[in-house]
Amino acid sequence: MSSSSAKSPLDALPRTTRRELLKRFGAMGLAGSTAGGLGLNLAAMSQASAAVGSSYRALVCVFLYGGNDAYNTVLATDSASWANYAAARSASNNALVLGAAGTPADPTSTAVHTRLGGVLPINPVHAQGRTLALHPAMTEVAALFNKGRAGVVANVGPLVAPLTKAQYMAGTGQKPVKLFSHNDQQSTWQSLATEGATAGWGGRMADQLLSGNGNSMFTATSIYGNAVWLAGQQARAYQLSQGGAIRIGSSSGAAFGSTTVQQKLVSLMSSSRNNSVLEREYAAVVGRSATAEGTLRNALPAMDAGPWGSGTNQATDALLMHANPSTGAMAVNPLAQQLQAVARMIAARQTLGVSRQVFFVGIGGFDTHDTQPDRHALALARLSHGLGYFDKALQAMGVDDGVTTFTASDFGRNLSSNGDGVDHGWGAHHFVMGGAVRGGDVYGTLPVYGKSSGNGVFDSPDQLSQGALLPSMPVERYAATMGRWLGLSDAQLLDMLPRLGNWSAADRTLGFLG
Structure with missing residues (x-):
């Protein structure tokens, strides 16, 4: 049979599927004569076919601007950990210490920690010999965790390669540059490079997903303005307002x-x-x-056209309102407003012709050098309400299995207090949420909370000066786990996360996504 009449393996596929596969082959450099007959790269064809035929999946990054105090977000409540936490935090100001689990709330108090009551216990499947709890303002996230819909990833932060405290102190191990700087560490979390980077790992993921979307324009979307996390080599981030x-x-x-x-x-x-x-x-x-x-x-569907909204005015929509933990006053939650825009975009996915997307939202208020109790409680209340609202909306839409939401932040904060707040740290705990998340568990290694000598030195292998956490989990492993869930191959992950290769193949991803 002549080459002009030879049948291609694509001929057996429906026309719309052939069109999508040819688009993908073009992106792989396989279009033209090599896309037919024996010249077809069967491995690439298998990958492309799987991508075209797969269901919708999206990542939503919730960035906590300012550097979240992980010590007062996810708390180790076993007796040794709690004693060391309370001693370090109360050394200069007892008001910084949260109430123990079971402490009753006193809504008449003007002190926010007393007003809220004790920390909220969570029960991980693998507790690592510890007991854990969340800040009392995080009622929605505690419920999500205990229902298996959210998980904790412990002690994540930028790393170049595995690093011990002994190496750090001796100056013999590699460490990221410009630690403890807001702008540089925001960029490092989002792009794996300091301020001035032009491409982020969310955008690099989007680069790999573009050809699988009928309309690539909406592959990467920010509802928080410009963010390097969404910038790719080919992917251009689309900026959407919270209203549309x-x-x-x-x-x-x-x-x-x-x-x-x-x-x-x-x-x-x-x-x-x-x-x-x-x-x-x-x-x-x-x-x-x-x-x-x-x-x-x-x-885009209207604001009140689905479970994401109960009215056309965000400022008065009860679904977007939360209670200020210090006063009890109801106010619109800026994070919920952004997540409503994400939900509306997801609802329009078929009309927009997208099967893979990455989204970016952000919330400030986490730079708690002073007035820590009130400011941190408000920031966490907004985070908790926003995640709870978003999970309910996605479940009602029937797409929660295809959307994974995760948190990120500049850095954690020190365990030692500066008097009225806490200063910049390094590692921090983060949350992952969604129907595909193997929730109700902790991923990574919980750090040891040591005793302080009183001069900022802690007798723990996981704590540096002033109690800053030395990360045990690199951002790359956190990112690779989500990239693998989106459908990226090992080769693609190593290409977009080059430092991932500094960890063994068995340690490059976590198990929090099914």
């Missing part, structure tokens, strides 16, 4: 009262009149933005 698509010109669609003027304005802004690289790039960005806004305006 951002329209160029007038939000009403009419500039100076005229839709024609609005259309002309967008046309001028998206046209390049010369060969200036800057002008052409600006015009391209505007053109993409206008196209995306038009697509989303028609695709």
Whole structure:
């Protein structure tokens, strides 16, 4: 049979599937004559076919800006750990110590820890010989954990390679640069490099997922402005407002009262009149933005069109409201507002033509150098309510098995107090949530909380000066576990997370995703 009449393995597939596979082959450099007959790379075909035929999956990064105090978020409550925690925190200010489990709440108190009552016990499947609890403002997350819908990943932080305290103190081990700096460590968590990096590991994941989406424009979406975590080599992050698509010109669609003027304005802004690289790039960005806004305006369901909302005004929607733990006053939760936008995007996934997505949301308030009790309780209450709200919405939408939400932050904080708060640390505990998460457990190794000598030195192999945690879990392993769940291969993970190779193959991923 001549080559012109030979049948390709693609011919047996439905037309729409063939089209998606050919798009993927093009991205792999396999399009053309090598995409048919014996020249077809069968391994690549298998990978592409699996991606096209798979169900929807998304990652949602919740970034806690300022550096979350992990010591007062996930607490070790076994007698030795609790005694050392309480001694270190109360050395300068007893108000920084949370109430023990079982301490009754006193809603009449003006002290937030007394008002909230004791810490909330959680019961991990593998407790590692410890007992654990969460901050009393985290009622929703405690319930999610105990129902098996959320898990804790212990002592995560940026690392170059495995590092012991002895190596760190002797200066013989490799350590990340510019530790304890907000901007640099936010960038390091998101991109694995200090401030100035141009691509993040969420964006690198999106690069690998683009060809599997019918509309690649919505593969990576931020509802918290520009974030390097979403930037890829090919993937461009789309920025969505918490209320929906951002329209160029007038939000009403009419500039100076005229839709024609609005259309002309967008046309001028998206046209390049010369060969200036800057002008052409600006015009391209505007053109993409206008196209995306038009697509989303028609695709996004209304704020009250599903379980994500009970009204069209976010400021008054009861589902988005939470109680201030210090006062009891109800207020709209900015994190829940962002997660509502994510839920609406997910609801529009079929219309938008996407099967793999990554999202970024953020919340501030975690830089608790002072007034720690009230500020941290408020930040954690917002986090807990937001995650609880989002989980309920996703379950009602029937997509919770396909969405994994996780937290990240600049760094943890010290165990020692500065008097009214706590200063910058390093490692911290984080949360993972979703229907695919093997919840109700702790992943990684819980650190030992040692005794302080009184001058900032702790007798624990896991605590550095002032009680800063030396991470035992690199960000790369945390990221690789989620990348594997999205469908990335070992080779792809090692390419986008090059320092992952500094850990043995058996230690490159965790088991928190099914």
